[in-house]
Amino acid sequence: MKFVLAPDSFKGTMSAATAAATMSAGVRDVFPDAECIEVPMADGGEGTTQSLVDALGGKLLHADVADALGRTRTAHFGWIEAERLAVVEIAEAAGIEHLTTEELNPREANTAGVGQLLNHILELSPARLIVGLGGSATNDGGWGMARALGAVATTAAGKEIETRALALADAANLDTSGISERWQDVEITLACDVDNPLTGERGATAVFGPQKGVQPNEVEVFDAALAQWGKLLDSASGRAVSEIPGAGAAGGLGAAFMALLGAKPQRGVEVVIATVKLGEKIAGADFVFTGEGSMDFQTKFGKTPWGVMLEARAQGVPTIAFTGNLGRDVESLHENGFAAIIPTVRVVGTLKEALATAQPSLQDSVRMACRILAAARTRE
Incomplete structure (x- = not known):
């Protein structure tokens, strides 16, 4: 299987490169032989x-x-x-x-x-x-x-x-x-x-x-x-x-x-997509994983996960997003192309605690998503 890991940074916790590497680790926990293409992303702003x-x-x-x-x-x-x-x-x-x-x-x-x-x-x-x-x-x-x-x-x-x-x-x-x-x-x-x-x-x-x-x-x-x-x-x-x-x-x-x-x-985000040649890297992929620290209805106004999803959708590749904070009206994101949006916060706690465990929480969430994908494959 081929996975393209193209997240933005998770502000205050992980750079985009760290987030992509963490996603790769989560994928390989379930699919050890998977091809993982890490593509750190951004939308033109900080990072x-x-x-x-x-x-x-x-x-x-x-x-x-x-x-x-x-x-x-x-x-x-x-x-x-x-x-x-x-x-x-x-x-x-x-x-x-x-x-x-x-x-x-x-x-x-x-x-x-x-x-x-x-x-x-x-x-x-x-x-x-x-x-x-x-x-x-x-x-x-x-x-x-x-x-x-x-x-x-x-x-x-x-x-x-x-x-x-x-x-x-x-x-x-x-x-x-x-x-x-x-x-x-x-x-x-x-x-x-x-x-x-x-x-x-x-x-x-x-x-x-x-x-x-x-x-x-x-x-x-x-x-x-x-x-x-x-x-x-x-x-x-x-x-x-x-x-x-x-x-x-x-x-x-x-x-x-x-x-x-x-x-x-x-x-x-279009500048970054073109510069890193994201479309070429998505070609032939089974799934694209993206995400950032917070997602809500505003994500579709030019944020990184939205741009990544549109690039993947153009090639018929499903996109799953991971985020620390899942905000208002995210259903509009599902309706417009995301296969799933998965919050990564694993336990009820303080913001400080959530930030401190952001990286292992992201890996756990990606691992869980991949287990679901693996279970679905056994029924095909």
């Missing part, structure tokens, strides 16, 4: 870099960059030498996770660290770059990144503007000649699961600004600054990138990536 590095035999590299408030931090990115592929999550530099609630400051926060990280990546001469957009503490439209890459924005009087979000309101000209031409040889994919434009009612500021510290009475001011920046990006790229779905991702970083580096947005 994507590690999953792709694990799945493709790459390595993690690091560089010192500025965080959203300009403080030095060590950021990591993935490098898969065989494919000349770099993978980076912008949150490594400009992530909201690196700030306390009291430190949130959208007026000062910027994406310069993202640009610095990209400069380090360019030194490796990548052919491809996958960028995980999400988790930013910024609302600067990627201006900080643009400046770190070599772009210059000036006022109508020719004065360079500061690397602050609201300074964009005074930007009248954008010179991109300082951005390295080497970026033209890099295929950049944005793993992006939001379809918001740069500005407006569904824009970066209105939808995501409040969680980054933008006050209700400041939304229009920040949005106006991004609108002015959007005009310059549109002009620089020769197309209306500010209106493209995903332009508003990560505080407007999406728009800057598209306009200045020619990046193309794509749903995160």
